[in-house]
Amino acid sequence: MGLPDIDFAPSRLLASLIEQSTALGVCQALRASLKCERPLAPDPDHTGVGKRLPQRYYFTSRRPQFMRPFSLNGKNVIRILLNETNIEVSNGTSLYQLREQQDAKADLLIVNGFPAATDCLLADGDQVVMIRRGVVPSAEQLETLMMARHTPGVHARIAQSRVGIAGAGGLGSNIAIALARVGVGQLVVADFDVVEPSNLNRQQYFIDQIGLPKVVALKENLQRINPYVRVETSNCRIDEQNLRTVFAGVDVMVEAFDAPDQKAMITAAHLQQAPGCPLVAASGMAGYETSNSIRTQKVRNNFYLIGDQKTAARPGCGLMAPRVGIAANHQANAVLRLLLGEEPE
Amino acid sequence: MNLLINGEQRTLEKGTTVCTLLNQLQLQPERVVLELNRQILSAAQGSETELHEGDQLEIIQFVGGG
Structure with a gap:
């Protein structure tokens, strides 16, 4: 019924209602006199340093303090979202006690979006993230986090898909990163080029990767973001002959070349050779x-074109990170929509 | 003869090929993808193709950058 959990046994109901109204009154009084600060855990060392959390912290708590259930199924528990998983702990548990119970080695604790400098009492509905600095989460842990972000159905469909990206320049490197972040299961990337200093103005490479083949550098970067995405790379030039072999079995194909004749070549070849596989290309x-x-435009069945259709790269009008990134993310979103059964336009 | 080019009605001389049309429009054949009566044509295939009365032609031009 959307009400706080209340014990309906008559004698305890009365006590509960009194307690609740008292809690409401106390809370309002506290708001006025103590600037809404929440109860704190005991401070045995009496350091007092950084004891109180920022005021905003109180307000971001998902449920006001007075609505905290004092009786849940007859047990005195509160619900906490710990690392995107719902758990129940006994009411009165502090953040540090929760750490002892769950992961004593966690050295970074985030409560409702703010790093916690000291211990504090946990409230029902609090979101807690426990991190061990420098430790890579397991595939299962990352899976749980992704599922919580994207909802299980959406996550499963993305994780099962295979996307081909022809070109790993300004478009391709940005598209690959967006798709790896959302958790596309398999990426197939092809490019024949190496990272040059001039690429750093828009392409997702680092200064210490200059000279590396782009596919090698990109794979390295993708694995640093999400080591559980399978990345297949081909350090070769794509043409009409090898297109289907290199990108065998992809659910969606992306054209991310630079040269206009290459863009036209791969588009015509893909539309002829794999008319059932959607193609997301870019121009301008x-x-x-x-x-x-x-803009994202549907040109014909299974062919989507992104860009302004006219602004070519030329002296005085170079390729720059923002617009190339916008087009790349249009492409990545078109891919995502196609994978989820939506029309990109 | 009358054709529909990129959704617009156009009148062309009889016997015009795709190549001649692209030249008239000052488009480089290797930078376009052609769709003639719903069929995709590559640059090589497209250039010698002769156009006919009532044809529907879509010309998708690519510009450089990526």
């Missing part, structure tokens, strides 16, 4: 004119 994203001219 140079310079720094308005972001809003970059």
